[in-house]
Amino acid sequence: MIAVPAGPVTLSDRRTERRWTVEVAPCLLSAHPVTQALYAQVTGGSPSTAQGGRLPVEGVSFWDAARFCDALSEREGLMPVYRIPAEGEESDEIDRDGSADGYRLPTEAEWEHACRAGTDGPRYGPLDEIAWYRGNSEERIREVGGKRPNAWGFHDMLGNVWEWCWDVYDAEVYGGYRVLRGGGWFDEHWSCRASVRRRSHPTFRVDDVGFRLARSVVR
Numbered sequence: 001m002i003a004v005p006a007g008p009v010t011l012s013d014r015r016t017e018r019r020w021t022v023e024v025a026p027c028l029l030s031a032h033p034v035t036q037a038l039y040a041q042v043t044g045g046s047p048s049t050a051q052g053g054r055l056p057v058e059g060v061s062f063w064d065a066a067r068f069c070d071a072l073s074e075r076e077g078l079m080p081v082y083r084i085p086a087e088g089e090e091s092d093e094i095d096r097d098g099s100a101d102g103y104r105l106p107t108e109a110e111w112e113h114a115c116r117a118g119t120d121g122p123r124y125g126p127l128d129e130i131a132w133y134r135g136n137s138e139e140r141i142r143e144v145g146g147k148r149p150n151a152w153g154f155h156d157m158l159g160n161v162w163e164w165c166w167d168v169y170d171a172e173v174y175g176g177y178r179v180l181r182g183g184g185w186f187d188e189h190w191s192c193r194a195s196v197r198r199r200s201h202p203t204f205r206v207d208d209v210g211f212r213l214a215r216s217v218v219r
Contacts, residue, residue: 001028001215002114002153009113012195016170022109029106029114030213032144032155033057033163034068042071049207054143056161056210062178062202065105065164065211066094072213073102081216096166099218106214108165108179108197115157115182115194117150122193123158124150131159133192137185141208158192159183161210169199177201184208 006026012019037053039060040046047059060068063084070080081104083095096104106114117124124130125148132142137159145155162180169177177199183192186208191198200209 001213002031003027004029004110004114004152007113009109009116011109011112011197013197022107024107024109024113026217027106027110028215028217029110029154031149031153033161033210033212034065035144039068042068042075047205050141052143054145055141056144056156058141058161058207058210059205060164060210061205062105062164062200064205068211069103069105069213073100076102078102098216101215101218103213103215105164105166105211108167108181110214111157111163111165111181111212112194114152114154115150117152117154119151119194122195124194127158127189127192131156131183131192132185133159133183134186134188139186141185157182158194159187160185161208162198162206164200164209164211169197174199180209 004027008021008023010021033056036048036055036057039057066082070082073080079100079102081100081102128136129148149155162184163182165179165181167179169179180198180200
């Protein structure tokens with residue numbers, strides 16, 4: 001886990017042409033997406049289409065990711081963040097304990113703040129040097145950490161797998177659909193930018209969607 005400093009980040013949505021600024025509190029974020037090896041250690045499961053311990057876990061829903069966060073928290077003696085319905089009973093509602101010190105999904109503001117790492121352009125470096133995307137991935141997922149990290153030490157913020165974030169995308173239009181960030185191994189270059197937002201239903205499992213861990217700095 002890498003410490004993310006506090007600071008403002010301005011998010012935008014091309015569909016609605018909205019822009020809004022969020023003050024991000026200090027937090028911790030994992031250096032790369034959760035791997036298949038770690039996911040299997042914690043859950044005993046291996047849901048991914050392509051298999052490999054150092055590959056990002058994919059084929060996981062938002063609910064799978066939240067359950068993993070709670071399971072890892074319990075394994076490490078931390079307080080779980082989420083209160084999750086039993087599998088098969090998911091709704092659009094999930095309770096979150098803001099005082100808990102366990103693992104959770106990042107907010108999209110935390111994600112973008114960490115992705116940008118003090119930069120203000122569409123990417124934190126030349127795309128071929130920092131990301132696996134359709135132009136260089138040979139249309140397959142790649143091991144984490146294979147590309148240059150950003151200035152704060154985060155790998156694969158762009159490309160390889162899209163990452164689940166905590167936020168609801170647009171409740172009035174899309175109901176409980178959650179935000180995805182980062183772009184994936186099958187995406188064109190225009191999807192691999194710090195500001196790009198995508199959405200997915202929290203029960204969907206897709207072979208280019210994974211997640212990254214966050215923790216709050218609890219005082």
